Each structure stands twice: as structure tokens, then as C-alpha cells.
Amino acid sequence: MIKISTSPLSDLLTAKIAVILQDGPVVNCPSLVNTEAGTAIAKAIAASSFGGAAGEILPIPAPVATDLDMLIVIGTGGAQTPLDYRKAGAAIALLPQVLKAGEIALFAPDNALDVLRGMALRAYSFDLYRAAQPVLKSVAICGADLDITALSALEADVSSIHFARDLINEPANVLSPLEMAARIARAGEAVGITVEILDEGHLNALGCGLHLGVGQGSDNPPCMVVMHLGPGEKPPVALVGKGISFDTGGIHLKDVHGMWEMKGDMAGAATAAATMIALAKTGYKGDAVAVLGLAENMISGNATRPGDILTSYSGQTVEVRDPDCEGRLVLADCLSYAQRALGAKTVIDIATLTYAVQIGLGTRYAGLYGNAPELRDSVIRAAGQASEKIWPMPIDDEFHAELKSDFADMVNWPGVKYGNASIASAFLENFIDEGTDWAHIDIAGPSYVGAGTAFSPPGGSGVIIETLIGLLRDLA
Template identity: 30%
Template structure:
């Protein structure tokens, strides 16, 4: 089923012209004197996000004219689809250097609304994509990104570890993948001690969710996503302001799940392994404590310096598990791991870490092509000293406030055996933009899939 924001055909779609600022005069000269007069009277200069509903001589809507400014924002068109009423539209005029695939992604971005709890449901504007192959590509991206945003936007009351496991189960059923879920005290028996410790105080039991798909002879691709469905901070409790958005602390798992969906929907020739450690970092009689020393799946011991540094704990066990069925050709993890990443790069640029220059260069190129901003951060090994403990192999949190995203990545690196590893420290959120209110957003997803498509020749 095509995404509801796209349609293969329509008898009378409303035409839409996308005009860059550099071509506005040429655009006006190419149209009727009447149209040019109306646009000039509106002061249309094709600034990014500028929209004019152009009437015909009888006053009825003739076409939509939308400015894309310098045409450098890949998601600029999201403001267009966010602004349009229910109806069917087609692109009549687009700049020569626009990628139709990215235009479709941007359209889907703006057309999305999280309306689960609204009495009045949203009917998105639909874009005509007549080419069957292009429609399938647009639909695959829209479905994956909308799934990601739905997962992150859903309040923790309706996105528990059990429910998150159900979402992965639905994905496994859709694509014929294998699914294994280990939950509760079985995690101890199965040697996931860190996942169990983080989630054991919650009413909904922690669990490790594993999905496997594809031919075992193909290159192994391992995806891991932090699935903390709500983060109180544990006994090192967050203040109210910092806790307010912690429904999104499973945003890493949402990214990994969405990327798995893209891999399967595009049928990449890989052996896919998705591992999601899901837990709620709750406060209760069984909560782990500052000063506790915990074992890990790898055998390394961890002294708990701060219970609010729990995401790296569950990821540690999951990363080890993701490497146990043979060395992966590529190991990728996504996590809403640190506020330090936001301080360093702000809300829109997604930092990533990798020991491999080749992988880093591939991500940089894919991010540029997709308009999905990303920046490589250093795995600065002298900072390991900040994680040293006198009574355990390491601490889970650095001894000072500086370099918090780097030290978190270094912690994870202790549990990784391959050079072809990428760690994304994403926000999974967006402030109000493109005509929509704040909410979940994909970060690094399109860039990372661009790498996978090139690497595995999709």
C-alpha cells in the first residue's frame, strides 16, 4: 500500500511550482502577464518557504507557487506540504538540481502529523508520483520515517518495553524475519546483566529484542538501538524540565528499527541482525544504585557513577550480542545518549563516531548528498582516564562534565571488536520547524541508508 501522502495518479491534481530565488525573474517572464502581476503584487521573491496560491482569471485556484530560496535545504518542501489543505498535487516545475527522491522525502516529512490522541484525524495532502519505481522508493522512505516518528512521539504509557517488542514483532511478520525476545529475569540467565539491572525496577519488564533477516551467506549487517522507553534518571533522578521529553529516550531504537525497515523494504543483500535492548529506567525497590558494581555480557565490570548514564549500559550488552554470530561487515548503533552532543553540535547536526576513516568518509558523502547533516566526532582515547575506577574495570560516567559525548562513545568502544563500527548520538527530536510543531525527527537515518545502499549495491 502506498503511503497516504502519495498517489500514483489523479484526474485533476493542483499544479505546484518550486522556484529558487536565483530563477524568480526568469520564472515570472515565462508566465502570463496576469500571473506575473499577481506574484509581483504579492511580493514573491522565492524566499525559502514563501507560498503563493495563484488564482486564475475567475478567482479559482490555478496553481501553487513555492519558493525554495537557495535550494540548499533538502527538507524545505516540508513547509509546503505542512501548509497545504487536503487534496492532490503534482510538481509542474522544479529546479534542475533538485533530486525528485529528496523532494518526496521532504513532502512526506511535512505531510506527517502525529494525531493518535486527537479527536480530529489528519488527512495529508497527496503528491502524484506517476513512475512506479519512484513511487515505491518514496513510499519506502515515508513508511520508515513515519514509523520512527510515531514510535518516538508516542507517550511512555503506550510505548513500554513490551509494546516496543510488539512493534518489532509486527515488522518481523511483515518481512518474514525471525524474532527472539528475552524478558525479565530470563535476561540474567541469558547473560544480559546490564539490561536487566537498568530495567528491573520498572513495572514492565526489560527485554532484549532480536530480529534476523536475509541470506546467511550475505554480508552481516548489525543494527543496535537504545530502547529506554522512559528515563527518570533512576536514583540520580532528573529534574522535571529534563525529564519532560524522556519518552523520546527510545529514539535510538526507533532509528535502528526504521533503518531495518529500509534495509528489508529495499531488499538489500545482507544478513541483517537487529538488537534492541528495551527497558524503563524507573525508580523502585529494585533500582540499581550509584556505587554498585555490575557485570556485563562481555565480562567487564562497571562501577555505577550515575544511574542517569543508563543508555550506554544497555547498549553495551546489546553490542556484544550483535557481534556474536560472526564478525559483522558493519555494526551500527543509534542512541539518544548525551545532552553533551546537543551542546557540541546543536539540535540539527547529528554527531557520529567511528574508528574507520573509510566509513566516516562514506557517511560524510552520503550526508551531503541526502541533505542529512552529520559530523564525525573524535574517539579521543586519552579521555579513557575519565572512566577509570579503582574498584571495577571502568565507570559508566566520566569524572567531570567535559567531553560527555566522547566519553560515552569511548565507553561503548570497550564492547566493540570491529573497526567498521558507527555510533550515532542523536536527539531524535526537532524544534518547531517547517510549519509543524516540535516533535520526533529522523537524524542520520537517510545518510546511513545512503551508505548501505552504496556499500551493498542497492
């Protein structure tokens, strides 16, 4: 997480590298107007083709009458939304001159927080197993009057997103279910969250047969992490996260191409945990819980077979047609636990659940399902405020009908070619009790980005965390 500080406007010209954001070719920084340095910079701009368009970059080496090694002018012409300014910030964080220096002074009086958020999100690199890569480490905001509370919230949000990325990017030989649970517990307890880890024996005593069935093929035992935040005065809002530390597909073995990305099949649990940590850092006043279902889906003589029948925490039975549809099994027990053991009446689950959602929505949109229009609209509104992409998708009786089994209460997959993202959501809805408002967010597309995005290098993205933070603050 970059270090952010504020400085007088006069400090802008004493840094190694200064960055100015402006929407046209005329220098608009007060400390440069009617000065020798400003005149020289204006001449450099005039001699170039710089017009101030969004994303346009003009480096000016060692401007006269300054101590700067370089001044970089970034165009923001046409920028109208917070996302535009975030993109400008992210672009700054990737400039070679900025990466080399590691620190900058920035003049961005308008929308400075949005610019900073973009910078902070992009200034991330996972370097535990390679030489450290250059990243922007510190930013001094010159001349902007920043709201300290808003700045603290930004730092809490982004540091929590980086925490989630760290978990997603860890290889599965390091991040077993129990290791992930331990890291989440340490991070959560450090900010005042009460954390329980329910081990394999506890899950067996509870009757979480679906969760146990997924993990029984692995030498790394499954567990459930329960996080509690708030005074406990009313039914909590529950976040439920899928946490498959590695997914081979089980006996329904996945294709080798891209299987390495299955270390990220725990992104839903990382997302839920990071959201709770961010809320705790900013003095969340509501009641919230997170239930994280952690397991590893492996092949062995003990692995669940196609045709096996498992009994859930809710008492419903499931015929396992496809061991590679394991995430919904773990989520089902966690959803029931959140409602019946913790008393949640509003539940949002987050999961890298289906490839099918990517067929309809691509790799940048999350799919949104659920049973409560008001909650759905709240999620969409929070996503809009966070500049994250989400799209509502259907569940109805036709999808439920596909789940019929001749031997159990339902199958986990009906063997059909189409509609599988909605069918998976219909499966989850079978574990939502009457009177519970529920939303399911399928992040299979945007959670792990092989080529990176404007705000994330390749790997775990931390998508939807900002949406959930805003949502829970609104619901508190």
C-alpha cells in the same frame, strides 16, 4: 504517508489546488504558455512583487479559464541542492490552503523527487490522543517522468521514518519495552524480517547483567529485540539501538523540567528498527541485523544503586557511579551480542546517549564517534547525501583513562564535568572486539525536537534514518 500519483500535465488545471515551482517571475509551465489561463496568471504575477526567490509564495485565487480554486506559485530561485528542493516541498505541505484541501496537483518537472520527499516528511501528525490535525494527504505530480523504483524507495523511506516517529511520540504508559518489541516485530515480520524477542529470562540466561541492571527498578521488564535481514551468507552489518522507553534517571533522579521528553529515550532503537524496515521494503540484498536494547529506567526498592557492580555479557565488570548513565550499559551488552552471537564485523550503534554532545554540537547535529576511519567517512558521506547533519568527534586514551575503577574493570561515569560525550563513547569502545569496525552516533540533540523543524512537527524527528538507509545500501 501521503498518497503520490502521476498525471498528465493537462490535469494540472482541473485540480482544486495546483502548485507550480519556478525560479523567476515568468510562468514556465508548458500547459500555461500561450493560454488564456497562462496570460491571466502572468498578469497576476506581474501585478505582485513576486520575483521567484527561494521560498517566496504567491497564491492566485480562482484563475480564469481553469477549474482551480487556487493556484499557488512557489519560488525556487537560487535552489541548487536537493535540500533546497526538499525545503520547498516541506513549505508547500504547511500552507494553510493546502492543509485545508488535503490534496494538490504539482508541477515540478525538475527535482520532483526531492520536492516530494520534503512534502512527505512534513506531512505527518501524531493524533492518536487528540482530534486529527489537517495534513496533506495526496499529491498528483503533473507532467514529470518519475522513476518508479526511486519513487517506491522514497515511499519506503518516509513511511519508515513515520513509523519511528510514532514510536518516539507514544507516551511511556502505553509503550513499555515489551509493547515496543511487539510493535517492531509486527512491522518487521510484515516485510519479511525475522524478529526474535529475548525476554528477561533469556537475558538472564545469557548473562546480560548490564541490560538487566538498568531494567530491574521497573515493573515493566526489559527485553532485547533481534532483527535479521538477508540471506545470511556473510557476516552481517549490525545496527544497535538504545531503547529506554522512559528514563527517570533512576536513583539519580532527573530534573522535572523536560523529563517528559524522556519518553523519547528509545529513539536509537526506533531508528535502527525503521532502517531495517525501509531496507526490507526495497529489496535489500545484503546481510544486516539489528539488536535493540529495550528497558525502562525507574526508581524503586530494586533499582540499581550508585556503587553497584554489574557483570556484562562480555564478562567485563562495571561500577555504576551514575544510574542516569544507563544507556551505555544497555548498549554494551547489545554491542557484545551483535559481535559474539551474531558474528557482526561492522557495527553502528545509535543512541540518545548524552546531554554533553548537545553542548558541543547543539540540537541539530548528531555526534559521530568510532574506531574505523573508513567507516566514519562512509557515514559522513551517507549523511551528506541524505542532507542530514553529523560531525566527527574524538575518542582517545585520555578519555579511556577517565573510566578507571578501584573496584571493577571500569566505571560507567567518572564524575567529571567535561568531555562526557567522548567518555561515554570510550566506555562503549571497551565492548568492541578486536577486528570490528565500529561507529557510534549520538542523536541526543536532533532526535526529539520541541519546536519542530522544517521537516518534522514537534516530537520525534526520525533523524539519521535516511543516513543509515543509504549507508547500508552502500555497504551491501
